[in-house]
Amino acid sequence: xxxxxxxxxxxxxxxxxxxxxxxxxxxxxxxxxxxxxxxxxxxxxxxxxxxxxxxxxxxxxxxxxxxxxxxxxxxxxxxxxxxxxxxxxxxxxxxxxxxxxxxxxxxxxxxxxxxxxxxxxxxxxxxxxxxxxxxxxxxxxxxxxxxxxxxxxxxxxxxxxxxxxxxxxxxxxxxxxxxxxxxxxxxxxxxxxxxxxxxxxxxxxxxxxxxxxxxxxxxxxxxxxxxxxxxxxxxxxxxxxxxxxxxxxxxxxxxxxxxxxxxxxxxxxxxxxxxxxxxxxxxxxxxxxx
Numbered sequence: 001x002x003x004x005x006x007x008x009x010x011x012x013x014x015x016x017x018x019x020x021x022x023x024x025x026x027x028x029x030x031x032x033x034x035x036x037x038x039x040x041x042x043x044x045x046x047x048x049x050x051x052x053x054x055x056x057x058x059x060x061x062x063x064x065x066x067x068x069x070x071x072x073x074x075x076x077x078x079x080x081x082x083x084x085x086x087x088x089x090x091x092x093x094x095x096x097x098x099x100x101x102x103x104x105x106x107x108x109x110x111x112x113x114x115x116x117x118x119x120x121x122x123x124x125x126x127x128x129x130x131x132x133x134x135x136x137x138x139x140x141x142x143x144x145x146x147x148x149x150x151x152x153x154x155x156x157x158x159x160x161x162x163x164x165x166x167x168x169x170x171x172x173x174x175x176x177x178x179x180x181x182x183x184x185x186x187x188x189x190x191x192x193x194x195x196x197x198x199x200x201x202x203x204x205x206x207x208x209x210x211x212x213x214x215x216x217x218x219x220x221x222x223x224x225x226x227x228x229x230x231x232x233x234x235x236x237x238x239x240x241x242x243x244x245x246x247x248x249x250x251x252x253x254x255x256x257x258x259x260x261x262x263x264x265x266x267x268x269x270x271x272x273x274x275x276x277x278x279x280x281x282x283x284x285x286x287x288x289x290x
Contacts, residue, residue, distance in 0.1 A: 068254040076254035077261055090262060093224060093239035096152055100159025101220050107160060108167040113197045116175045125172060129165050137162035137223040141230060155227050162223040163216040170212025174205025214275050225263055
């Protein structure tokens with residue numbers, strides 16, 4: 001009896017393989033789904049829906065004095081742009097706003113740096129913010145008119161008040177959230193006082209500072225428009241708020257809505273052209289915020 005040590009050789013076959021079908025997860029999403037993933041497209045769709053609803057409500061009401069339609073407002077806005085009146089009013093308002101906003105930023109960072117480096121500065125910041133932060137900036141306008149008169153100084157004063165306290169609170173909260181290890185690392189390098197604030201606390205607290213800047217900008221912009229609605233002329237020239245107020249007195253409601261649209265568009269422009277790229281270049285790039 002003989003033993004078979006080697007297994008028999010099996011005949012080889014060649015099978016043609018078919019390409020594997022793509023799974024649903026691997027397949028490219030439809031064009032509509034990919035387009036809907038774009039944030040700008042979704043926001044544009046929302047704006048279109050709001051504009052259509054506005055036009056329908058205005059036509060249903062049929063009273064241009066109370067509510068002009070979207071198309072009528074767009075025509076008034078275009079006429080204001082072509083005539084140069086609306087850009088000139090916007091330029092006047094933005095010039096005053098920029099001066100007050102920068103002055104408020106400087107005052108806020110000086111106060112916050114003092115609070116972050118000394119105990120008496122911390123007590124000073126907490127006391128002042130408790131007193132003045134709940135106080136509306138527009139409530140100080142009568143005093144500003146007495147102190148600075150009918151001019152740019154009064155507007156800048158109320159804008160500084162609107163910017164100073166939210167920005168100081170945001171920056172100080174960001175400084176307080178800086179880990180102690182970073183502070184110790186800065187002290188090990190010989191940093192103290194203002195140098196510690198600039199080189200350690202400010203970069204670490206940047207998300208809170210940027211949030212305070214955005215809130216301060218919003219407060220400053222709406223405070224300026226409200227102040228211009230009250231007296232509005234600086235050096236014989238009125239800004240965007242005065243444009244709205246003047247057209248309301250003359251019952252040009254479409255121009256009033258055009259002025260309000262300019263206020264909204266400037267807010268959207270600053271948010272998407274200034275602050276959003278700043279976030280992308282700093283805190284999102286460094287992984288400090290999603």
